[in-house]
Amino acid sequence: MTQYIRYFIFNILFFLSMTGHAVDKIVCDITNTGIPERPEVGQAYANTYTCQNRNPMHFPAIQLAGVVLGNSIGTSVTGSCATQKVASGQSCQFMVNINPLKTGTQTFHLQVFDGSIYYLNLPDITTTAVSPQPSATITWPGYNGGSAQADSRGNGAGSFIANATDSSGHQIRYTFAISGPGTIVGTQTGTFTLTGVNSSTVITITATADDAAPVVGTPITVQVSNVPIKILSFYNNTSETIYPVIEAPILTVDPWLQAQFGVVDVVYNTFAATKLHRVYVNGTNGIPPMQSALVSVPFYSYLVPNPMGGHYPDQLVDWWSSMRVYIYDVQSYLIQTQIEDGVSPVTLYTPGPTCISGCSQTSVYSANTIMPTNDPQQLTEYTFADVTTADPPPYPINRTTVNYDYSAVDQVYLPVAMEPYGSNLVGYTGTVEDLTSFRNGLNTFLAGTLWPTYAGLPYPRIPGAYNVVIGNPQLTSTTAQTAALTAYWNNCNNVASPDYTNCNAVFNMFSANYAACNSGTPLSGPSALPMANLYGYLTFCDAQQLPSSGAGFDAYTALQNNYKNYSSYAQDFNPYVELIHQTLQMNVYAYSVNDVVGFINAIGDGLVITVGGATGLPNSQQYDPQKVITVSPGAGSTVVYTQYGVCSHTASSGPLSGVFTFQLPSSSFPCEITLEDSQNKLYHFTLNSPAPLTTGGSDISCAAADQPWCSGVVVANTQTINTPPPNS
Structure with a gap:
């Protein structure tokens, strides 16, 4: 009884004292607009509102109620909010349904209240009902083709x-409606995300038009997994079939599984994997032209019926850590990878990566070596979640993040773009160029240089500079181009060269590294520096690493980008960098310490991978580190922030672990940032303009009452560099 008395007192005080932090007990946002301005008489339509309980954590769960006020004839309210109590910090949904009974204008709105004296009026809805237009009909061949999966959270x-x-x-x-616990946010392109659902949650999707009767799809029951899952969404925007293959690595120690299972003795429980494991999306049939596929990716799968623990190798396969995704476009090469020595089919004893839509199967194989490096495929990479191995075990793990890159260090073959799934806060890495234009760019580069290609392939596959100077035997002749790069290096160390200052600084950096590895003896001169070390950024010994900052490193970066100063490939320190960054306009790795351009860490529910176009990408901007804003709520604060929202009055963008980043177009600014703490209090400030940011205090503004905590907020747009050498 005491807690309810406190609850009543809190509601009274809420209206008597509005000082301090902004507190909204209930926050409701429209997440699906299905009621048109001109509905037809006799047809059903619905808007979906997502509501969150913002009361302090110790308050009891509340039962929300919703009513339609105004001209409410022909309206009703349904949804999970109407049938379940909502705990503090949790969400539910209301559906406002309308079935106009006659023509004319009607204005109404949803009012939400919590059984106390607190209520919330949502914006008016005004419609003008019109007579039915019986001539138009909706045809929906895929009405029964939906599916949904969720993890134990x-x-x-x-x-x-x-x-x-x-x-x-x-x-x-x-339009999207949910019955049972949880919330849904859908897209018009065939996907949706879920939060707070369970196995009793049922989803209904309806196809609507402004001149036809709606068609209701077959209800979808959510399938729940006890293992955390993320999503890989593939879009083939080309005229050819593509064949994605997901590959888990060989690992002597797997910190991700150690963190997932809360292991303390990380020396004994290593979760070693002695083989690679591959998943062929849709088997060897691939994804046809202009089609897509959605794959759920569990954190791990059982390789044996009853795993005995992390001390024994090959008990589990980890699908989240240090992963590769190969995109093939020639089926015969793909089939060959399944019949090579050391490759064999694998039976999983719990679900592995599974087709949700757009494909009917996944085939799983083990292997001893990675895919052939001279095959017609493009390599991309990802890691889901972040694990902090610098902390004592059990290692902390943040499952909200995704890490990914399109690595063109070794080669470039297909136009691929990557973005987080379930978030539009980060632009794409890679390229959205169509396949024909992309291949034309590759051929133009080959015509203007002496560059080799991977031999025997039907389409151009171009190696990075490191693979050229080491004389990779999988390539056509590398002799002429290696000689040209060597001549450039020797000439640029002449004081008459416009690149002399940078070349001399780079030589001194490598010479110092050589001396540290050879009892103080430096290199005899620039011509003594091996091209493999120069273009691979390779140290002369493991005990002495090359720097990732400083004068030598800055000069090396300037040399890699000197194409900006010249008009032809022949004048470049590394023509391949110009191909990647200028000719193809790709923001990806082009040399081994280029992750200021290529590597992305963001919050997401998985990854979208597109080939040959932008269709499927949530954010149509290309990722630009100079436009990415990082927000830190402030070090040393006693407040624990748990959620955040970008350009939103609610903390609806996702869970918060320290900092968050986003890249949005200029039209999104000024942008309201909302933070939520562990007591469900909301904090608001406005980000006044997009990056690049100033160094003064004009980037953000806060209400006067919020200045004490707001002064600790830091916004920035800086990047770090920590890429290993190629093939490491």
Whole structure:
């Protein structure tokens, strides 16, 4: 009884004292607009509102209620908010349903209240109902093709086949409703994300148009996994079939599984993997032209029926750490990878990466070596979650993040773009160029240089500079181009060269490294520096690493980018960098310490990988580190921030672990940033303009009452560099 008395007192005090932090007990946002301005009489439509309980954590769960006020004839309220109590910090959804009974204008709104004296009025909805237009009909062949998966925390994703058409050619819009616990946010392209759901949650998707009766899809029951899951979403925007292959590495120690299982003795429980494990998405059939596939990726799968623990190798396969995704485009080469020596089919005893939509199967194999490096495939890489191995075990783990890159250090072959799944806060890495234009760019580069290619392939696959200077035997002749690069290096160390200052600084850096590895004896001169060390940024001994900052490193970076000063490939220190960064306009690795351009860490529910175009990407901007804003709520604060929102009055963007980053167009600014603490209090400030940011205090503004905590907020747009050498 005492807690309810406190609850009543809190509600009274809420209206008597509005000082301090901004507190919204209930926050509701519209997450799906399905009621058109001109609905048809006799047809059903719905808007979806997501509401969150912002009361302090110690308060009891509340039962929200929703009513339609105004001209409410033909309206009703349904949804999970109407059937379940909502704990502090949790969300539910209301659906406002309308079925106009007659023509005319109607204005109404949803009012939400919590059983006390607190209520919330949402914005008015005004519609003008019109007479039915019976001539138009919606045809939806894929009405029964949806599926949904979630992990034990209730977070997940799903897909449906978005192929409905309207007979009169009017636009189709899909609406999303949820029955049971949780919330749903859907897209018009066939995917949706889920939070707070369980196995009793049922999703209904409806295809609507402004001139036809809606068509309701087959209800989708959420399938729940006890293992954390993320999503890989593939979009093939080319005229050729692509064949994605996911590959888990050989590991002597797996810190990700150690963190997942809370291991204390990390020396004994190593979770070693002695073989690679591959998943062929849709087997050897691949993803056809202009189609997509959605794959759920569990953290791990059992390789044996009853794992005996982390001390024994090959008990589990980890699908989240240090992963590779190969994109093939020639089926015969793909098939060959399944019949090579050391490759064999594998039976998993718990679900592995599984097709949700757009594919019917995944084939799993083990192998002793990575995919052939001279095959017609493009390599991309990802790691889901962050593990802090610098802390004592059990290692902390942050499962909200995704890390990924398109690495062109070794080669470039296909136009691939990558972005977080379930978030539009970060632009893409890679390229959205169509396949024909991309290949034309490769051929133009080959015509203007002496550069070799990977031999025997039907389309150009171009190696990075390191693979050229080491004389990789998989390439056509490297002699002429290696000689040209060597001549450039020798000439640029002449004082008459415009690049002399940088070349001399780079030589001194490598010479100092050589001396540290050889009892103080430096290199005899620039011509004594091996091209492999120079273009691979390789140390002369493991005990002495090359720097990642300082004058020598800065000069090396300037040399790699000297193409900006010249008009031809022949004048470049590394023509391959110009190909990647200028000709192809790709923001990816082009040399071994280039991750200021290529590596991205962001919050996400997985990854979107597109080939040959932008279709499927949540954010159409290319990732630019100079435009990425990093927000730190402030070190040393006693407040623990748990959620954040970008350009939102609610903390709706995701969970918060220290800092968060985003890249949005200039039109999004000024942008309101919302933070939520562990007591469900909200904190607001405004980011006044996009990056690049100033060094003064004009980047953000806060209400006067919020200045004490707001003064600790730090916004910046800086990057770090820590890439290993190629093939490491």
